[in-house]
Amino acid sequence: MSEIEEIKKEYEKLLEKLSNPGLISNWEKFEELSKRKTHLEKIIEKEKEIRDLKNKLEENKEIISAQDEPELALLAEEELKTLIEKQKALEKELDSLLKDKSEVGPESVVVEIRAGTGGEEAALFAADLFRMYTKFGQSQGWKQILLDSSPSDLGGFKEIIFELKNGDVFSKMKYEGGVHRIQRIPVTEKSDRIHTSTASVAVLPTSKASKTKISPSDLKIAFFNSSGPGGQNVNKRKTAVRLTYLPTGLAVTSRVSRNQQENKEFALSILEARLMQQKQQMFEAKVSGERRAQIKGAKRSEKIRTYNFPQDRVTDHRIKKSWHRIEKILDGDLGKIVADLQSLNAES
Secondary structure, eight states, X not given: OOHHHHHHHHHHHHHHHXXXXXXXXXXXXXXXXXXHHHHHHHHHHHHHHHHHHXXXXXXXXXXXHHOSOHHHHHHHHHHXXXXXXXXXXXXXXXXXXXXXXXXXXXXXEEEEEEEOTTHXXXXXXXXXXXXXHHHHHHHHTOEEEEEEEEEOTTSOEEEEEEEEESSSHHHHXXXXXXXXXXXXXXXXXXXXXXXXXXXXEEEEEEOGGGOOOOOGGGEEEEEEOOOSSSOHHHHXXXXXXXXXXXXXXXXXXXXXXXXXXXXXXXXXXXHHHHHHHHHHHXXXXXXXXXXXXXXXXXXXXXXXXXXXXXXXXXXXXXXXXXXXXXXXXXXXXXXXXXXXXXXXHHHO
16 A cells, blocks of 8 residues: 555544544544644645646647647647646655654744844834745745734834744744844935844744643733834723743733733743743753744844845855745745755755
């Protein structure tokens, strides 16, 4: 039996298990099986795409070999090259999915973006990165929850924190952590000079199975007035929340919602992600200091990626590779960059 046939059999068994009404009482098991089902569906759909493409290739080869209609044969020959390239790409994607099939991985990630060097332009760049990840997440079918933000005067962000969940979030976002650098003429620049600014990104994996159990007695909760966009309700009522974890003194805030309880839940999500990160740093030496290594103070020299507008080029310095069409990339077209990072890291 081939690997794909085994996956199809496993998928059928999963459907049977998920149809069991009693499973809903065991939410963690239901969530685990649902996640596995989603992954198997991706493999099955990818394999079907490859089969359909192979059928199309055979049809084109028959048209070319028949030589009955020269013009049609010429078109089929041109299309054949494109189809062969597409087949290679799909087979690579399928291979990646098959290798990843047993990885459980975190259920979600908390992403923190902070403006670094460059003042208002750095804050605008932080907003660009937020938009890029938002659009990319939408294309992947991920759910996004805004946890906290600190807007700047010109519509950027001094800091923005959000959660991404549902699907293979961690495997695609884990390479985004680090300092991102942008080179362009800022909207605030009057002399057409190119400026260099930075923003830091931290990607904190979260998992229900490994979350730190937080006792209410270990928390200090404070409420305060929100500031910035949001209307009179946000500014007049004490809806913003600050949570302090007393055993370590770690403090987090959330002020994005007009609802105090929602902000409390969002702040708790940030706190849990940071505590999980601290736990990993303590027990896993090789990732110790991972968050500090990702950020390193957002200095210009400690960068992982540069977005160069004059040259219409995005360069990832870890794998020494560049891609063009920078506007499209910042609009969420991260698929090729993510795939290249995954591929090169898998080989190393």
